[in-house]
């Protein structure tokens with residue numbers, strides 16, 4: 412029902428939701444009001460045409476047709492939760508405020524998705540860690556001590572066995 416109300420009121424000629432693009436431009440500091448196709452199939456808008464991914468995202472945040480306050484609250488939630496309606500790695504807020512399309516996954520940031528850069532280190536060889544190679548010259552003293560202790564242990568065990 413909520414979705415129907417949003418679709419009915421948003422971008423229709425005589426509805427109170429004509430202010431939705433204005434509310435969005437003001438709330439997110441846009442240079443111009445977004446076009447109706449941000450949410451609707453066409454610029455004509457109309458009932459049951461707000462089916463674009465960004466409109467679906469807004470509907471999850473309780474936007475109610477004719478209620479600009481509900482849109483303001485939804486836009487704040489969308490911004491703070493960094494929703495990504497087209498799953499291209501760039502948030503809806505970042506796309507809209509940089510004139511990209513939050514409904515088109517092929518339209519993303521030039522520098523690639525936001526987030527840490529891809530891992531470029533060595534690939535794990537065993538489990539989750541990579542063993543670093545041991546320098547034989549630094550391991551020699553440790554190896555000699557271990558061999559000496561083993562020899563002493565064997566010698567003591569043999570002397571106990573004889574007695």
Ligand SMILES: [Ca+2]
Nearest residue numbers: 495497499501
């Ligand atoms: Ca996106």
Ligand SMILES: [Ca+2]
Nearest residue numbers: 512513515518
């Ligand atoms: Ca996009």
